[in-house]
Amino acid sequence: MLSFIIRRAAASIPVLLLVSLITFGLLWLVPGDPAAILLDASATPEALERVRRELGLDQPFLVRMGQWYWRILHGDLGNSLLLNRSVASAIVERLPVTLSLTALAFVFAALVGIAAGVTAAVRHGRAADQSVMMLALLGLSIPEFWLGLVLIWGLAVGAGLFPAGGYVPFSENPVEWARHVALPAFTLACVQMGFIARMTRSSMLEVLGQDFIRTARAKGLPESTLVMQHGLANAMVPVVTVMGIMVGGLLGNAVVTEQVFAIPGVGRLIIGAVLSRDFPVIQGGLLYLALIYLVVNLIVDVLYAVIDPRVRLG
Amino acid sequence: MKTMFSRFALAMAAAVAFTAPAMAQKQGGDVVIAMTQAPPSLDPHASSAQVARNVNLHMFETLYARDENAKPVPDLAEGATISPDGLTYVFALRKDVKFHNGKMMGSADVAASLERFRKGGASAALLAAIDSITASGPNEVTVKLKSVQSTFLGNLSSPRSPIAIIPAEEAAKPIGQASPIGTGPFKFVEYKPDSHVKIEKFADYKPNPAYKERDGFAGAKIVYLNSVTFRFIPEAGARNAALESGQVQLNETSDSPTAKRLKDNPAFTVIPVLPFSMQVVKFNHAQAPGSDANFRRAVALAIDPEEIMAVSYPDIYKLDYAWVYGGSAYHSDRGKWKTDIAAAKAELAKSGYKGEKLAYIVDNTRPSVDVATVMQQQLAQIGVNIDIKVADWPTVSKVGFTDEGWNFWTHGFGIEPFEGPASVIAPWVKGVSQRKTDPVIDGLFDKINTEMSVEGQKKIFDQFQDHMSKEAVALNIGNYGLFQIASSKLKNFKAYRIPRMWGVWLD
Numbered sequence: 001m002l003s004f005i006i007r008r009a010a011a012s013i014p015v016l017l018l019v020s021l022i023t024f025g026l027l028w029l030v031p032g033d034p035a036a037i038l039l040d041a042s043a044t045p046e047a048l049e050r051v052r053r054e055l056g057l058d059q060p061f062l063v064r065m066g067q068w069y070w071r072i073l074h075g076d077l078g079n080s081l082l083l084n085r086s087v088a089s090a091i092v093e094r095l096p097v098t099l100s101l102t103a104l105a106f107v108f109a110a111l112v113g114i115a116a117g118v119t120a121a122v123r124h125g126r127a128a129d130q131s132v133m134m135l136a137l138l139g140l141s142i143p144e145f146w147l148g149l150v151l152i153w154g155l156a157v158g159a160g161l162f163p164a165g166g167y168v169p170f171s172e173n174p175v176e177w178a179r180h181v182a183l184p185a186f187t188l189a190c191v192q193m194g195f196i197a198r199m200t201r202s203s204m205l206e207v208l209g210q211d212f213i214r215t216a217r218a219k220g221l222p223e224s225t226l227v228m229q230h231g232l233a234n235a236m237v238p239v240v241t242v243m244g245i246m247v248g249g250l251l252g253n254a255v256v257t258e259q260v261f262a263i264p265g266v267g268r269l270i271i272g273a274v275l276s277r278d279f280p281v282i283q284g285g286l287l288y289l290a291l292i293y294l295v296v297n298l299i300v301d302v303l304y305a306v307i308d309p310r311v312r313l314g
Numbered sequence: 315m316k317t318m319f320s321r322f323a324l325a326m327a328a329a330v331a332f333t334a335p336a337m338a339q340k341q342g343g344d345v346v347i348a349m350t351q352a353p354p355s356l357d358p359h360a361s362s363a364q365v366a367r368n369v370n371l372h373m374f375e376t377l378y379a380r381d382e383n384a385k386p387v388p389d390l391a392e393g394a395t396i397s398p399d400g401l402t403y404v405f406a407l408r409k410d411v412k413f414h415n416g417k418m419m420g421s422a423d424v425a426a427s428l429e430r431f432r433k434g435g436a437s438a439a440l441l442a443a444i445d446s447i448t449a450s451g452p453n454e455v456t457v458k459l460k461s462v463q464s465t466f467l468g469n470l471s472s473p474r475s476p477i478a479i480i481p482a483e484e485a486a487k488p489i490g491q492a493s494p495i496g497t498g499p500f501k502f503v504e505y506k507p508d509s510h511v512k513i514e515k516f517a518d519y520k521p522n523p524a525y526k527e528r529d530g531f532a533g534a535k536i537v538y539l540n541s542v543t544f545r546f547i548p549e550a551g552a553r554n555a556a557l558e559s560g561q562v563q564l565n566e567t568s569d570s571p572t573a574k575r576l577k578d579n580p581a582f583t584v585i586p587v588l589p590f591s592m593q594v595v596k597f598n599h600a601q602a603p604g605s606d607a608n609f610r611r612a613v614a615l616a617i618d619p620e621e622i623m624a625v626s627y628p629d630i631y632k633l634d635y636a637w638v639y640g641g642s643a644y645h646s647d648r649g650k651w652k653t654d655i656a657a658a659k660a661e662l663a664k665s666g667y668k669g670e671k672l673a674y675i676v677d678n679t680r681p682s683v684d685v686a687t688v689m690q691q692q693l694a695q696i697g698v699n700i701d702i703k704v705a706d707w708p709t710v711s712k713v714g715f716t717d718e719g720w721n722f723w724t725h726g727f728g729i730e731p732f733e734g735p736a737s738v739i740a741p742w743v744k745g746v747s748q749r750k751t752d753p754v755i756d757g758l759f760d761k762i763n764t765e766m767s768v769e770g771q772k773k774i775f776d777q778f779q780d781h782m783s784k785e786a787v788a789l790n791i792g793n794y795g796l797f798q799i800a801s802s803k804l805k806n807f808k809a810y811r812i813p814r815m816w817g818v819w820l821d
Contacts, residue, residue: 030709031705031708031709031712031713033708033709033711033712045715045746046439047436047437047438047439048715050434050438051436082354082355083507084355084357084490084491090507093507094507094508145549149549149551149552149555152551152552152555153551153555156555156559157555157558157559160559163559163561164552164555164556164558164559164561165547165552165555165556165561166509166510166545166556166561167509259548259549260549260551260552261552262509262545262546262547262548262549262552262556264506264507264508264509265508268508269507269508272351272352272508275706275708276354276708277708
């Protein structure tokens with residue numbers, strides 16, 4: 001198992017290098033000027049040129065790329081052009097925010113999605129099944145930014161149950177943290193909930209139709225044991241795959257949710273960096289996202305073996 | 315006798331104005347302001363962005379500052395003595411001013427701050443006329459100019475990128491790295507990236523004794539609040555939601571439909587801030603057909619500013635052809651023109667334009683795109699073929715300061731018309747904005763910089779406006795504003811260039 005993990009981790013390095021190369025090349029092609037963000041609309045070309053020089057933007061492409069790789073090899077993502085801090089510290093200070101938001105959304109999506117999918121499969125063809133599938137389709141179809149705004153107006157402005165935005169760290173006040181992340185986490189989870197519910201339902205229907213389930217039922221096993229222990233356990237492999245992909249989706253969609261709910265997370269950092277052309281932050285942020293994708297994929301591969309003993313790791 | 319009476323009446327009026335609301339004033343409370351974005355830097359010398367001003371001018375002060383009508387008046391200085399040749403300025407400093415770190419402000423701090431700004435400040439050109447800066451006494455600083463500059467005190471008091479006075483040890487740090495330590499009525503508490511900046515009342519702050527009331531960026535800055543938090547909420551709907559749910563007490567930029575909806579709601583006060591910016595359309599003079607005055611005049615005659623502004627800034631615009639805001643001593647109606655399609659076609663026929671597609675670059679904010687779209691429709695009437703190219707601000711501003719890739723560019727001039735004539739003329743000097751040197755404008759800029767009398771400056775500025783109009787160097791479409799919405803618990807708030815939190819209190 002250990003050698004498998006090491007092999008998979010080593011195979012990730014070329015992927016990360018490729019991501020960084022593509023990111024660097026694309027950013028070079030994108031027009032735009034970080035100096036224009038620091039100065040106002042009527043800044044003189046001389047002032048803009050001076051700021052560009054101070055930010056190191058006057059260097060040729062190859063020099064900047066060489067510097068970038070040299071720094072990465074030394075574990076340094078460089079310094080933000082505008083935030084007056086290193087890229088690593090800018091990401092690290094926002095990481096707990098994004099991780100706590102996506103973790104909560106993951107729990108929401110997994111618990112509700114699996115429960116709904118199992119219910120729909122067990123009540124196949126009945127009203128409960130149709131209701132769950134309709135809600136799942138709705139969840140998949142609603143744009144996040146719209147759902148976020150509707151929830152803000154309904155539950156924050158209208159009912160006053162939640163704050164309309166912002167973030168309080170868990171370490172500062174756990175209750176306020178929960179109040180602040182509840183709506184954005186639910187918003188973020190909604191699409192994935194529908195996705196998991198549909199996947200769980202179809203996987204469960206396939207498993208519940210197999211001979212060993214009929215045999216177990218004939219033996220007189222209670223229905224709950226039959227569904228949960230024999231049905232769900234065997235239906236989980238494709239669901240786990242979906243949940244692995246879901247982590248990536250949650251991190252990607254967190255960009256929109258953080259913007260709507262004014263949450264200071266990594267997604268908002270990257271959006272801000274894109275809008276202000278803070279190149280080192282964009283490159284560092286995307287590298288971090290790629291790294292998380294790779295780690296999650298590795299975890300999913302390992303989980304296959306844990307859930308299904310038939311899967312043997314090479 | 316008449317003068318004495320006037321003075322007495324003025325003093326009484328000031329006393330009444332100052333003491334009348336005193337009964338209602340309440341100490342304490344925390345105000346949260348929703349802002350569209352975070353300041354690029356809290357180093358006051360590093361940025362000239364509006365969002366940076368909003369925060370920094372609560373913590374930092376300048377030697378001279380603009381009053382309510384944009385006139386330069388002393389702030390950290392008691393005043394300035396100008397030598398007869400106009401080349402030497404001796405600033406007497408206020409003696410009771412403390413920095414947020416407890417240190418008393420002295421001439422070394424002032425000299426170091428001015429030196430730092432003129433070498434690397436975001437708007438270093440403001441101090442380009444300085445030859446030397448000397449701490450000539452414990453509370454006196456002497457500035458020598460290379461040549462006479464009538465706008466020197468105006469430049470020194472510019473809020474654009476404030477020439478803030480900071481401790482000498484902070485001024486020794488590179489631009490962008492100074493800690494937020496100033497002399498202002500609020501001091502820095504914390505900056506949570508992408509979330510908020512919090513400032514609190516500076517307990518040792520002494521309002522300038524020369525004034526009785528709040529007056530622009532100067533005046534008596536009396537703080538009643540305990541703290542102010544500037545929260546960054548980019549999404550417009552989320553900003554309104556935060557205001558309506560009571561999480562914030564002031565939405566610094568709201569949209570017109572929300573302003574209309576809340577106008578009659580007693581829980582809120584809708585404050586139109588007009589004028590806040592001037593909509594300018596630039597031509598690229600380095601490329602045909604923008605290089606041809608006949609073409610530019612044809613465009614000026616073909617467009618209908620009323621329609622453009624009504625579509626782009628519904629409920630918050632004012633047609634004004636002057637290149638400074640109303641209320642300024644330099645304001646006039648000289649640039650006025652009338653839409654005349656027949657005359658526009660005649661002017662277009664004189665130009666070399668043959669119907670080719672022209673690039674209209676515009677940033678991706680809705681009003682700017684609306685301006686370009688309405689102009690596209692209006693100019694189609696005379697056969698001008700426009701292709702609108704929308705991009706974000708960093709992209710557009712990079713293209714717009716080059717000679718190629720654009721023919722028209724529209725955006726707002728916010729601070730320049732507030733600052734006055736020299737600031738308005740400056741962007742056109744050496745052809746920076748229109749991409750081709752215009753000797754008339756360059757000459758007028760030199761003249762206004764050395765003309766000391768307001769009357770003389772007004773005459774020169776009139777010539778500038780006439781030239782802009784006659785040659786259609788660029789078009790001033792009109793002034794637009796923004797809506798600020800405050801909780802009705804926030805008392806005595808008065809809109810200005812920044813959302814000032816001194817002189818206000820929470821009920």
